[in-house]
Amino acid sequence: GQNIDQPTEMTATEGAIVQINCTYQTSGFNGLFWYQQHAGEAPTFLSYNVLDGLEEKGRFSSFLSRSKGYSYLLLKELQMKDSASYLCAVRGLGNTPLVFGKGTRLSVIA
Amino acid sequence: ETGVTQTPRHLVMGMTNKKSLKCEQHLGHNAMYWYKQSAKKPLELMFVYSLEERVENNSVPSRFSPECPNSSHLFLHLHTLQPEDSALYLCASSQDTSRNEQYFGPGTRLTVT
Numbered sequence: 001g002q003n004i005d006q007p008t009e010m011t012a013t014e015g016a017i018v019q020i021n022c023t024y025q026t027s028g029f030n031g032l033f034w035y036q037q038h039a040g041e042a043p044t045f046l047s048y049n050v051l052d053g054l055e056e057k058g059r060f061s062s063f064l065s066r067s068k069g070y071s072y073l074l075l076k077e078l079q080m081k082d083s084a085s086y087l088c089a090v091r092g093l094g095n096t097p098l099v100f101g102k103g104t105r106l107s108v109i110a
Numbered sequence: 111e112t113g114v115t116q117t118p119r120h121l122v123m124g125m126t127n128k129k130s131l132k133c134e135q136h137l138g139h140n141a142m143y144w145y146k147q148s149a150k151k152p153l154e155l156m157f158v159y160s161l162e163e164r165v166e167n168n169s170v171p172s173r174f175s176p177e178c179p180n181s182s183h184l185f186l187h188l189h190t191l192q193p194e195d196s197a198l199y200l201c202a203s204s205q206d207t208s209r210n211e212q213y214f215g216p217g218t219r220l221t222v223t
Contacts, residue, residue: 004152033211042112042200042214043153087153097143097166098212099152 002026004101006088011107012078020073020086020104033088034062034073037103041086046073054084075106083108113137114215116201122221123191131186131218133201141207142184144176147217148197159184160207191222 001024003066026031031050034045049055049064049071061074075082085103092099114135123129135142144156158166159178173195175187184201198219202212 035214036163042216044112044210044214046213069163080128089153097119097155099155102152 002090002092002099004088004090004099006086006101006104009071009101009105009107012075014078014080014108014110016078017074017076018077018078018106020088020106021095022071022073022087022101024061024069024101025053025108026069026090026092026099028096029036029066029090030093030096032062032064032071033091033098034060034071035089037087041042046086050072053076078108080108080110082106112213112215114153114201114203114213116170116199116215116218118218119216120219122222122223123188124223125191125193127191128187128189130188130214131199131201131220132185133184133215135182135184135201135213135215137152137213139203139205139213140181141147141204142163142178142181143202143212144184144186145202147200148196153193156206156213166209187213188220191220196220 003026006022032035034046047062054063059076088101089105142159146154156165157176162178175186197218201215204212
């Protein structure tokens, strides 16, 4: 089976940096994904990690440690529009479908 | 706009009704998915279609019946639903089932009364 844990809610200040953690236990691993979902909208793809290390994409970065079953999403220079849910998802071996965590609701305040 | 559209966006139905959700992707993808998103629960995969063939069925009750007439269209037929089936139903597509990135539609907010 697969289990994915991430905090339910976080609050951060505009202009600051926030780190959203995700831990997973899977019987196999073939990639970890982060999606952003604004209220009432579809999830949109943010990042993909399959090797250990940091992947940077503008203000967003994602880190993976396969040995620790751990990832984080780092958001820099927070903006009000970053208020959304952030979903961590893991793919097992082969072509198995993604398994999603419950998501972390981030609120950015002034 | 992700290239995946869903209709209707909102649906209220009684437990004895029959309705269908529609999904269309304009991306030339070969794989399509139905997910259920309930409050305070993870996204739950319901069905996966690859090249119009169902390749995954996650123990979904038979009151949900998918149909994939071609690689661009996906339906979810609903009948005799229960109030606990009220949720956001999301459609997604990807180039194929081995690809990393899935593109989601805006979802249908379903309320069963």
